[in-house]
Amino acid sequence: MTSELNLIPVIDLLKGQVVRAVRGDRQAYRPIVSALCGSSDPVTVARILCDHCAARQLYVADLDALQGGATQIAVLVDLLQALPEIELWLDAGLADASAGEALRSRLAPFASRIVFVFGSESLRSRAALERCFAPAAATSDGAGADEIRAALSLDRRDGQRLDAAGCWDAVDLWPQRLIVMTLERVGSGAGPDLETLQEVRRLAPRAMVIGAGGIRSQDDLARAAAAGADAWLVASALHDKQLPRMRR
Numbered sequence: 001m002t003s004e005l006n007l008i009p010v011i012d013l014l015k016g017q018v019v020r021a022v023r024g025d026r027q028a029y030r031p032i033v034s035a036l037c038g039s040s041d042p043v044t045v046a047r048i049l050c051d052h053c054a055a056r057q058l059y060v061a062d063l064d065a066l067q068g069g070a071t072q073i074a075v076l077v078d079l080l081q082a083l084p085e086i087e088l089w090l091d092a093g094l095a096d097a098s099a100g101e102a103l104r105s106r107l108a109p110f111a112s113r114i115v116f117v118f119g120s121e122s123l124r125s126r127a128a129l130e131r132c133f134a135p136a137a138a139t140s141d142g143a144g145a146d147e148i149r150a151a152l153s154l155d156r157r158d159g160q161r162l163d164a165a166g167c168w169d170a171v172d173l174w175p176q177r178l179i180v181m182t183l184e185r186v187g188s189g190a191g192p193d194l195e196t197l198q199e200v201r202r203l204a205p206r207a208m209v210i211g212a213g214g215i216r217s218q219d220d221l222a223r224a225a226a227a228g229a230d231a232w233l234v235a236s237a238l239h240d241k242q243l244p245r246m247r248r
Contacts, residue, residue, distance in 0.1 A: 005221050006057075006208065006231035007246065008089065009049035009238060011042060013072055015061040016128055018045045020236065034239035040077050049238055054246040057087045057115075059233050065092035066122070072105055089151065091117040097127035100150065112149075115177065119153040121162035122194040122217045129165040133175045151177035151210075154200060158184050171203050178207045179233070185213030189236070192220055194227040201228035217242055 004055045011018045017040040018032045031040040046058055060079065065071040071092050088110075094100050100116050107114060115188060116130050133152060152175050155162040163184075167173075180200050182193035194216040201209050211224055212233040221243070224232050237243050 005225040005229060006028040007053040007221070007243075008059050008062065008231050008233050009046075009053050009055050010059040010212075010233045010235040011045055012047070012061045012063055012235070013042060013075055016042070016072065016075055018042055019063070020239070027224060032239060035241050038240050043078055046079055046083060046086075049235075050083060052238060052243075052245050053234070056085070056194060057089055057231075058083065059089040059117075059235075060091070062090065062092040068093070071103060071106070077110070078123070080113065087113050087115060089115045089117055091119055091153065093122045094118050095122055095124040100132070115149045115151050117151045117153050117179065119155050119162075119181070119194045120165060120167035121153075121155040123165035123167060125164070126166050126170070129167055129170060129173055133173045150175060151179055153179040153181045153212075155181045155183060156196070174204055174207065176207050178204055178209070179210045180211055181212045182211065185187050186236075189216055190214050191216060192232070194223060197224070197229055198227050215243075218244070 019030055020032045032045065034045070036052065037045045039045060049055070050058055058079070059074065062072050075248065076090065092103060094103065094116060100118065102109050104114070109208045123132070124128050132150060152167060155166055161168050178200060180193070180197045182196060185191070185193050192211055197209065197211045209228060210231040210233060211229045215221060215224070215232055215234050215237045221232065234243070
């Protein structure tokens with residue numbers, strides 16, 4: 001039933017520990033209490049989640065960086081070293097392409113295995129958006145946007161777009177990897193936001209569209225696949241053992 005939908009497990013990192021997301025309210029996040037993992041250690045949690053999902057990707061939200069602090073480089077390196085077969089999708093509050101370049105340089109030995117996530121809540125301006133995702137965008141060393149392996153997260157909370165850069169309306173600048181992030185559904189058990197995902201799928205029929213937030217069951221996953229999702233970011237449903245172990 002879920003074979004058409006790729007599950008991407010998520011870990012939210014805060015001060016070196018995995019925390020539980022609660023409706024996108026980062027002040028309420030606490031170290032994870034998990035029926036599946038029994039630990040808040042990032043490497044331990046990541047290994048168990050990826051194994052449970054038979055996942056080839058892991059999404060990491062660096063909450064320190066997202067809240068204006070330093071990126072947790074040491075933890076990210078530990079994860080990349082411990083999980084050599086995993087592609088890591090990294091959201092670290094990147095404000096523009098230069099920030100992405102700087103972070104890529106700090107993680108240079110692993111850059112080919114990282115997809116850098118630019119969130120609409122973090123991008124500083126329309127100009128920053130254009131440089132990140134316009135077809136002609138290039139880094140200082142000549143690499144184009146596709147070579148950076150980037151994704152755009154279209155973020156919203158309680159029906160409001162988190163979007164100073166105007167990402168939601170700049171369909172012509174959207175890359176091939178799109179995340180539909182409905183923050184109030186994250187860790188809520190309220191069900192996935194399929195209406196918004198369907199609208200993004202309509203506007204970007206050839207993109208890889210990844211949903212985030214609200215998954216409670218295999219039935220939700222089937223509905224998400226039918227709505228046009230290629231993948232879904234999942235955490236709480238895994239920790240609460242609401243989704244069975246997947247087989248490769």
